[in-house]
Amino acid sequence: MSRRLHARRTDGVDKNVWVEFTQLAADYKAVNLGQGFPDFSPPQFIQDAFCKAISGGPTMHQYTRAFGHPPLVKNLAKFFSRIVGHDIDPLEDILVTVGAYQALFSAFQALVDEGDEVIIVEPFFDCYQPMVVMAGGKAVYVPLRPKGGSTVLSSGDWVLSAEELTSKISPRTKAIVINTPNNPLGKVYKTEELQMIADLCIKHDLLCISDEVYEWLTYDGAKHVKIASLPGMWERTVTIGSAGKTFSATGWKVGWAMGSGNLIKHMKTIHQNSVYHCATAAQEAVARGFEREYELFGKPESYFQQLPAMLHHKREKLASCLQSVGLQPIMPEGGYFMVTDISSVKVDLNDQSSTDESHDFRFVKWLIKEKGLATIPVSAFYSPEHGKEFDKYIRFCFVKEDSTLDAAENILRKWSQQK
Numbered sequence: 001m002s003r004r005l006h007a008r009r010t011d012g013v014d015k016n017v018w019v020e021f022t023q024l025a026a027d028y029k030a031v032n033l034g035q036g037f038p039d040f041s042p043p044q045f046i047q048d049a050f051c052k053a054i055s056g057g058p059t060m061h062q063y064t065r066a067f068g069h070p071p072l073v074k075n076l077a078k079f080f081s082r083i084v085g086h087d088i089d090p091l092e093d094i095l096v097t098v099g100a101y102q103a104l105f106s107a108f109q110a111l112v113d114e115g116d117e118v119i120i121v122e123p124f125f126d127c128y129q130p131m132v133v134m135a136g137g138k139a140v141y142v143p144l145r146p147k148g149g150s151t152v153l154s155s156g157d158w159v160l161s162a163e164e165l166t167s168k169i170s171p172r173t174k175a176i177v178i179n180t181p182n183n184p185l186g187k188v189y190k191t192e193e194l195q196m197i198a199d200l201c202i203k204h205d206l207l208c209i210s211d212e213v214y215e216w217l218t219y220d221g222a223k224h225v226k227i228a229s230l231p232g233m234w235e236r237t238v239t240i241g242s243a244g245k246t247f248s249a250t251g252w253k254v255g256w257a258m259g260s261g262n263l264i265k266h267m268k269t270i271h272q273n274s275v276y277h278c279a280t281a282a283q284e285a286v287a288r289g290f291e292r293e294y295e296l297f298g299k300p301e302s303y304f305q306q307l308p309a310m311l312h313h314k315r316e317k318l319a320s321c322l323q324s325v326g327l328q329p330i331m332p333e334g335g336y337f338m339v340t341d342i343s344s345v346k347v348d349l350n351d352q353s354s355t356d357e358s359h360d361f362r363f364v365k366w367l368i369k370e371k372g373l374a375t376i377p378v379s380a381f382y383s384p385e386h387g388k389e390f391d392k393y394i395r396f397c398f399v400k401e402d403s404t405l406d407a408a409e410n411i412l413r414k415w416s417q418q419k
């Protein structure tokens with residue numbers, strides 16, 4: 001065909017770090033601490049709920065309400081009204097989506113117009129940039145930066161400069177995207193940091209897209225705060241959630257967007273003209289999960305207490321493994337991931353890839369091919385303009401069976417003894 005085949009909106013957004021590195025990890029049968037998913041099953045109560053749903057009669061196998069299965073939106077509204085301090089309307093203020101990915105896509109498609117600018121705080125979950133571009137918007141970047149002077153030991157030492165953020169706001173700015181707890185750093189934004197962002201959103205009449213998929217996974221006393229709960233923010237915030245990350249069931253792909261009906265109604269327009277509907281039985285199971293967690297909220301039997309406790313142990317296990325081989329991890333306050341600085345690691349990359357690739361990309365490929373351990377390069381979570389400044393880190397996922405973490409530790413120890 002001589003005429004142009006693909007739409008211009010796909011230009012420049014064809015590469016995807018997950019496709020590339022997941023394939024490489026599989027090709028080399030590497031121990032996979034790369035992509036963020038548990039290698040263990042969801043809790044028994046929600047597996048049982050899924051099985052019960054599947055044998056729950058014909059309606060569980062057919063279409064349910066397009067914008068969200070009624071029991072699920074009802075239980076989400078009831079559960080989160082108590083948290084966000086706002087009486088959430090299950091039918092107006094919630095859209096159930098195919099994972100948080102589709103909630104993000106619907107938000108950008110519905111709320112970002114041609115020429116709008118969207119401020120993305122770096123490092124960022126990589127899909128934000130292509131989604132902004134495909135909506136016709138322009139991504140503008142502001143990096144979190146390590147606090148000057150102090151040895152950077154924690155994700156909390158990476159901060160957002162109010163001056164730098166303010167300097168990026170223009171008359172064309174439509175929204176600010178934040179992710180807390182953050183992927184890949186694990187930063188959990190403090191109330192005062194969110195208040196600074198909220199003040200700017202209100203002053204400049206901006207929207208906030210707040211990706212909170214790791215909301216239950218905080219450690220060492222870090223507290224997750226929903227920016228939508230701050231005064232004046234409910235009306236201008238879309239909060240993104242994920243059942244995959246909430247219940248360790250990433251393959252179910254159930255997510256949601258929550259916010260004022262004035263915002264959600266436009267996302268429903270995108271949803272009804274694209275995906276239209278999410279898996280009924282999976283939604284039914286997640287509805288039962290939130291019903292249970294509502295009753296057990298704050299109690300030791302709650303999964304939202306048990307999962308972070310289990311992951312805290314895995315976080316400590318991975319950190320001591322990295323330190324034992326001379327790496328200095330940045331301790332995550334939350335989430336699934338741990339980032340470590342590799343600038344002290346001297347290896348002959350024996351040209352794992354084209355030398356125009358960033359150092360962390362070449363290092364990760366070397367680690368997979370030569371040592372059989374998969375991680376993710378952190379410059380994949382940065383814009384091209386800032387990627388060079390932050391190309392000395394790699395990301396490990398610690399939400400894995402202890403046996404997987406042990407296998408990774410054996411590889412790192414063996415390598416360290418050979419050095």
Ligand SMILES: Cc1ncc(COP(=O)(O)O)c(CNOCC(=O)O)c1O
Pocket residue numbers: 034035036037098099100101102125179182183211213241242243244245250253254255
């Ligand atoms: C911040 C963030 N938002 C959204 C999502 C997507 O959530 P869902 O799976 O519900 O679509 C993810 C899932 N990330 O998993 C890939 C990785 O970083 O290794 C995520 O990290």
